Amino acid sequence: MLVNGTRVEDLAGTGLTTKQRYVVPLWVTIPLFLGRHLLKGTSALVKWAITYWGLSLPTLVLLIIWQRFNGLVALTALTWWLLLGLVWAYRWPASFDVAVTQPCRGVWRWWTKYRRLWHPAMDGTGLTRMTPDRQVYVPAVTRVRSTRVVDALHLRLLHGQTPADVAARAEGLRHVYGAHRCSVIEDGPGRVRVLFYSKDPLRRLVVPLDPAPLPALDALPVALGEDGEVFRLCLRGRHVLIVGASGAGKGSAVWSTLKALAPAVAAGTVRLRGVDPKGGMELFPGRALFAEYADEDLADLVALLEQAVADMNDRKRRLKAAGVRVFTPSTTDPLEVILIDELAFLTAYAPKDIKLKVAAALQVLLSQGRAVGYSVVAALQDPRKDVLPFRDLFTYRIALRLSEDSHVDMVLGDGALERGAACHLIPASLPGIAYVHVEGAHEPVRIRFSYLSDDDIVDMASHWPSPENTDWTPLPDTDTEPPLRIELRDVINQHKDDGDDA
Numbered sequence: 001m002l003v004n005g006t007r008v009e010d011l012a013g014t015g016l017t018t019k020q021r022y023v024v025p026l027w028v029t030i031p032l033f034l035g036r037h038l039l040k041g042t043s044a045l046v047k048w049a050i051t052y053w054g055l056s057l058p059t060l061v062l063l064i065i066w067q068r069f070n071g072l073v074a075l076t077a078l079t080w081w082l083l084l085g086l087v088w089a090y091r092w093p094a095s096f097d098v099a100v101t102q103p104c105r106g107v108w109r110w111w112t113k114y115r116r117l118w119h120p121a122m123d124g125t126g127l128t129r130m131t132p133d134r135q136v137y138v139p140a141v142t143r144v145r146s147t148r149v150v151d152a153l154h155l156r157l158l159h160g161q162t163p164a165d166v167a168a169r170a171e172g173l174r175h176v177y178g179a180h181r182c183s184v185i186e187d188g189p190g191r192v193r194v195l196f197y198s199k200d201p202l203r204r205l206v207v208p209l210d211p212a213p214l215p216a217l218d219a220l221p222v223a224l225g226e227d228g229e230v231f232r233l234c235l236r237g238r239h240v241l242i243v244g245a246s247g248a249g250k251g252s253a254v255w256s257t258l259k260a261l262a263p264a265v266a267a268g269t270v271r272l273r274g275v276d277p278k279g280g281m282e283l284f285p286g287r288a289l290f291a292e293y294a295d296e297d298l299a300d301l302v303a304l305l306e307q308a309v310a311d312m313n314d315r316k317r318r319l320k321a322a323g324v325r326v327f328t329p330s331t332t333d334p335l336e337v338i339l340i341d342e343l344a345f346l347t348a349y350a351p352k353d354i355k356l357k358v359a360a361a362l363q364v365l366l367s368q369g370r371a372v373g374y375s376v377v378a379a380l381q382d383p384r385k386d387v388l389p390f391r392d393l394f395t396y397r398i399a400l401r402l403s404e405d406s407h408v409d410m411v412l413g414d415g416a417l418e419r420g421a422a423c424h425l426i427p428a429s430l431p432g433i434a435y436v437h438v439e440g441a442h443e444p445v446r447i448r449f450s451y452l453s454d455d456d457i458v459d460m461a462s463h464w465p466s467p468e469n470t471d472w473t474p475l476p477d478t479d480t481e482p483p484l485r486i487e488l489r490d491v492i493n494q495h496k497d498d499g500d501d502a
Helices: 026-051 053-068 071-091 093-124 163-168 170-177 250-267 284-289 298-322 343-349 352-368 406-412 454-463 483-498
Strands: 140-146 150-156 181-188 191-197 220-225 230-233 240-243 270-275 292-294 335-340 374-380 396-399 433-436 445-449
Touching: 053 071, 071 093, 093 140, 093 150, 093 170, 163 170, 163 181, 163 191, 170 181, 170 191, 220 250, 240 250, 240 406, 250 270, 250 284, 250 335, 250 374, 250 445, 250 454, 270 284, 270 298, 284 454, 292 298, 298 335, 298 352, 298 374, 343 352, 343 374, 352 374, 396 406, 406 433
Parallel strands: 240 374, 240 396, 270 292, 270 335, 335 374
Antiparallel strands: 140 150, 150 191, 181 191, 220 230, 220 445, 396 433, 433 445
C-alpha cells in the first residue's frame, strides 16, 4: 500500500542518531531556549516590518505621535491620513490600486489561501531541495500582488532552478490551489512571477475600447487580457499575422486594431491600405478609413500591393539620402499599414500568375518594410506552409480558435501547445479569444478582442476618415443622426446587394 511518507526502516544508518556525550544543565538550557526563540521572533518581526513597510511605517509614526503628544493628536493624524488616502483613491484610482489595494489584497490572499499549502505544493511538484544535512528548502515568496482576477506570487528560485522548471509544474500548482489557469513569467535572473487566475473575465463579450486621442503605436488597446487588464498591441516595427478558423473572430481582431489606430488615421500619422478578396464583405463598411482600397478586381488587388512596394522603395531612398536610421511616423511619412483579409485566397487559391505577383510583393514588404515604417497585418484561416510559404516573415502572430492542434505550433512556434496555448479547445461560442506571446512570458497569454458591430464600424469610419478620402467628413457630436450616416449605410447596403465596387 502506498503511503505519503517515509518508512522508519529507511531511516536506519542515515546518521540521525548520535551517542549522548554530555548533559547540559537545565538552568543553561532554559535561557538558551528562550533567547533563541526571542531572537527568532524579533528577526521575524523586523522582516515583517520591512516587507510590509506600507503598514508598519504609518503605525510607527502614529505610535511616536501618541507618545510625544496625546491620543487626540494621534487620532487627528490618523483621520487626516485616511482622508488623504480617500482623495488618492478617488483622484488617481489606478496608482492607488497598484500601490495600496493590490499589496493589501495580496497579503490577505497569501495568509488565507497560499501560505498553508505552499510547502506541500512545492514538495508535491518537485520544486523542493534537500541539503546533505537534511534541511529542506523551497522557493521563497518575496511578495504577493492580487487583483479581483489574478494572484501574482513573486518567487526567488533556488540555486540551479530555472523559470522553465517552474513553468513545467504550473499545471500541478493550478490543481493544488484550484485556479482557473496558472502561468509563469520570468522577472529577472533567479526570479519568476507565478500567476494564478481565479476567475475568467473573457467569458463576457468585450465592448469596444476607446482609442487614445494620440495613439501610441507600440501600445494599442485592442483586447482584454486574462488578468483583467487591457492588452496592448505593438504595431510599429512589426508585421502581424492573425490566424483563426471560420467564425473564430478574425474580424474582431482586425476591427479592434483599426479602432485603436483610427485617431492616428484621421491625424495623418497612419495611412491604411485595404485588400479584401471577399469582395468587400469584411472591410467595405470601414472604407472611409482607407487611403487606398481594393476588394473585387484581382488586378486592382495586385496593383495595390505592387504600388505599396514602389512607395516603400521611394521612401527608403529618401530616408537614406537624409541619413535617417530610425523611422518616426509623421504626417509627411506616416506609418503605412497594409491590411489584407483572407490572405490564403491570394497566396494559395488565386490563379498562378496572381499568386506569384502577390508573393513577390508581400515578401519584399515583409522583409524590408519594418525599417521604413511599413507594416503588414494579414488574416487567414489555414497556417500551413503550402498555403502561406513565407509565414515566418511575420514577426508577430495571433492565434484564435484553430481547427487542429497541430496548427498551434505552426502559428505560435514550437512547443506553444505544450506551454498551454490550447487554441483548438477554444469554444466556438466564445469568438475573439486568442493566444499571443508576451515579452518575458514562458506561456502564451490568453486575451479576447473587443467586438464591433456594423454600426460601431460605420460610426468609427465616419468620425475618423482618412484625410485622403474627401468624400467623407466626421460626424458632428449631436444626439440626432446626421444625413451623412444614413447615406453611408445606404451605400453599404447597396454595395452588398448588387456587388458594385464603391
